[in-house]
Amino acid sequence: MSSLYLRVYKLLPQALKKRINPLEYAIEDFVREAARNAPGALVLDAGAGESRFAVYFADQRYVAVDSCVGDSQWDYSKVSLRADLAALPLADQVFDTALNIQVLEHVPDPQAVTRELFRVLKPGGRLYLTAPQGWHEHQAPHDYFRFTKFALEKLLENAGFADVGIEPLGGYFHYLGHRLTYIPKSLFPGLPWPARVILAPVELVTLATCCFCLPIMCYYLDRLDRRREFTLCYRCVAVRPL
Secondary structure, eight states: OHHHHHHHHHHSOHHHHHHHSHHHHHHHHHHHHHHHTOTTOEEEEETOTTTTTGGGGTTSEEEEEEOSOSOTTSOOTTOSEEOOTTSOOSOSSOEEEEEEESOGGGSSOHHHHHHHHHHHEEEEEEEEEEEESSOOOOSTTSOOOOOOHHHHHHHHHHHTOEEEEEEESSOHHHHHHHHHTHHHHHHSTTSOHHHHHHTHHHHHHHHHIIIIIHHHHHHHHGGGOSSOOSOSEEEEEEEOOO
């Protein structure tokens, strides 16, 4: 039934998908912002995975680096360089811009990675980084950390970065909407098939409620959360000083 949900989800208009899964689109907007701010730049995508952000950097020189161990089902063929992000085989002060998108939780030593990103950036170069505060375990066993804004600020400042700006990508209701989608995924897949067939109408109603209706409602409620103490993810921009 979850595969059915995914097939239906892919058929929905983008405006509706953005309200069901706002974080995915917020991260894409953040990467587009990085591309707009770096015309003609040499860009490092550290932890590029399947290099899905390459499309946004058609006017830049884009270098994708990854350890290629995160997900056995991924296609790493577009990676430019396979390397440990904590020991990049790259020269000092080479890149104008660096991306580190949803990667920091997957490295055993986040401080070593932020120091390496600082090292390979030119003076005045910018780092665009996202990291989760609230997320399920994924890409096991390479999943080690979750971050508060204070931890991210400390990691970046200790690496040498200045002008560190950190913002939550959504608040409590975006967080709640995402969590609600796991109710049917947790309740039904483990059931024996006879029970699954009998409960199919209940599963469909639960999917419609928890994966469509309630997340959309939470999307609009999120503007009421002023404190943003709960978030799925933070976006960070930091600069290597001149």
